[in-house]
Amino acid sequence: MMPFCPRENTMTIAVVKEPLRVFGGCPLEGRQLSSELIEAHRRTLSIIDLNLAEFGERFPAEACVNGYYPLTENVEWTTSFWTGQLWLAWELSGKDSYRQAALQQVRSFGVRIAGRQDTDTHDLGFLYTLSCVSGWRLTGNAKARGFALLAAQALLERFHARAGIIQAWGDLTDPQQAGRMIIDCNMNLPLLYWASEQTGDCRFADAARRHASQAARYLVRPDASTWHTYYMDVVSGEPRYGNTQQGYADDSCWSRGQAWGIYGLLLSYNYTGDRQFLELSRRLENYFLNRLPADSVCHWDLALLGTDALRDS
Template sequence: MSAPLNHAAIEPLADSPARRRWAGRAAQVDHAALEGAIAHALAAIDRNLAHFGAGFPAPSSVASVYPAMGNVEWTNGFWTGMLWLAYELTGAPRYRDAADIHVRSFHTRQLARQNTNHHDLGFLYSLSCVAGHKLTGDPLAAEAAMGAARLLLERYQPRAGIIQAWGDLSDPAQSGRMIIDCNLNLPLLYWASEHSGEAAFRDAADTHIEAAARHIVRPDGSTFHTFFFDPASGRPLQGKTHQGHADDSCWARGQAWGISGFPLVYRHNGDTRLIALSKVLANYYLNRLPEDGVCHWDLVFTSGAEERDSSAAAIAACGLLELAKSLPLADPLRAEYERAALGTVLELSEGYANHDTQPGGGLLKHAVYHKPHGIGVDESCIWGDYFYLEALVRLTRTWEPYW
């Protein structure tokens, strides 16, 4: 395990306005501000719990309000994950009761294979059922998570060594696609391997993360959103984008998935090369931020009027904190990443938090779901809300990730 997974070069951190801003904020950490942000988030969760009942918010808001929906989208686990975080923060039974209802819905969903023909089963089941089993010991939650992990394992393509992102597995025209988002789906496979003792789950995850490291990360430390392989031979073909500005640009949320996903997989498989690679991605990301440290929706934009993506910034903050934990105290980048994460979260709480008390509103404004398709642009996105709350928990508590 000594040969590098990728020969991408790490950039030195630039002396940027954002970096200077973070250093000043870290020198005077306002713990009361962080606790106030948590209280504000919990109040919004309470409003939305009453509003959505046993249902779920849609992936992104419309005119700043999430439409209600059933358990059919790839994003539903983020809302349940927020309920589990709220339960951990407060111990209040209302959050556990609501999350338990969701767990039963997720159990039914995997049994019925309802909208499960994609790799985002990790997003769905790590934050709902794995979290529920870890926190309460609920055997039904574990059964649901194992069922979802088996569905995810079905998507493993052995010739390419990847989990196919989406599409009909029997259709060669849809085969051979991996995307960087899948880094966050792999922890479900590691959990399933540990829970069941079956090595196949771990082996697939190990092979996929190596393929992602070798092919999705470019030599300069940026990332492709999507990479294609020949489905018959497994030969690597080309990188492209699905949600970014261009095939050769760097979609901000994708870069954040990489920063976060490689260290989360390291937590399970201990491959230190993933930490070295995450540092490469982190420095590339941090060097391309506007002054307040909240990224544009694609990192090709470093200033100007293009939309910010608060959801990508929240994911990156969690990733930087996870990465920093994996670095020795003597590594100067550890403190840099901690300062950047703290500064990002404080900026989000002050400039991007939603202060409208209308039921159905998100925690964060100014996120982007799919800019090329015009979906959820400058709206709230439910994953941004989740990762913002996760970042606040990471900054204020000792917390064991659901991933």
């Protein structure tokens, strides 16, 4: 349970809500759906088994090369997704080899946070929620909890109080990165909310809520599309400008970023109960769904609807 943290509600967002267009569909009959879920379960675990044999104690890199993921040490921002898959596989199957492999990886995350190896990133939330918080919740492993709390402290250190945001990347004194928040960070905030639950220290949840509010105010445009990145002045706290790092153009809407916003705002609603986060998530969702092609697989940027641009699922 979240500790009681007195707060001032200052978020007032003027964002349009598009009516959701009607989607045609072919709903599955219950027995067919059950059969497909069983087959998906089987196939998923078989793929995880193959990957576990292939990866050993290493991790898949953040991007594939010629259809294969190169193996890497515990660096960059995606390694915990593999650990999280192992925890999910253990939950689904009860097969102890998944639990043992995940716990071995938790130890690697402990080494990483103790040495502050590749931790100048907001993605500490992804890295330690999926690996160590999950490990503690599922097994009661006290070391996993301790590693996650160390990571939450490191993430809190990235909070710029005047600007009210968590800096995305790089050293806090880097003039190219100082004050930059990105839409992705909404997915990293649960680590901070969880740390307040565990410790009773409101600083973690307060930083998470302030960042979510600033993201809602500045990363979300009036039409419910989103900037990928936005710069704040860390001295004055004033907004500066938005642009993109991974989208098609500064004024376009990167599809994955819009999805981060939909899910991330919903996560803040789950922890805070603030319905403004829920309503804004719904508005972003409608914007996203209204820009899907006929097969419902989005282009890599929502501005590219109607072109032959690559899809992003």
